[in-house]
Amino acid sequence: MYKISILYPNRPNSHFDFNYYAKIHMPRSIELLSKHKGFRNVTVEKGVANASEKEVLEFIAMCNFVFDSIESFVEAFTPHADELQSDMQNYTDIEPVIQFNEILIAKYNL
Secondary structure, eight states: OEEEEEEEEOOTTOOBOHHHIIIIIHHHHHHHHTTSTTEEEEEEEEOOOOSOTTSOOSEEEEEEEEESOHHHHHHHHGGGHHHHHHHGGGTBOOOOEEEEEEOSOOOOOO
8 A cells, every 4th residue: 555645844934724725625635536446545634743842843734645556546636636736726835745655564543
C-alpha cells in the first residue's frame, strides 16, 4: 500500500482557511477519490505543535490518502485534478508538498 501525503508548509504571511478545507474541499476530494477501487483510507490533519517549543511548526495542515498503488491514486485523481486544484485558491495560498510513500508497517487502533 502507498500513502500520498499532501503537506502544507507553515509559511510566514500565508493564509489557510481550515473551515473551508475541512468542511468543503476535503469532503469533495474524499467523495471523488474514494470511488476508486484502490482507495483504502484518508486522514485530514491540522498541525498543532511540534516536539520542541522553540521550533516553528513545520506543516500547518496535511492530508494523507492511502491507495493500493501510486497508479491507483493517479487514476483516481487525474479525472478530477482541474476541479480540486482550482479549488485550492479558496482555502490557501500555500503551494503543497506532495510525497509518495510506500507503507512498510501499519497498525491502527481506532
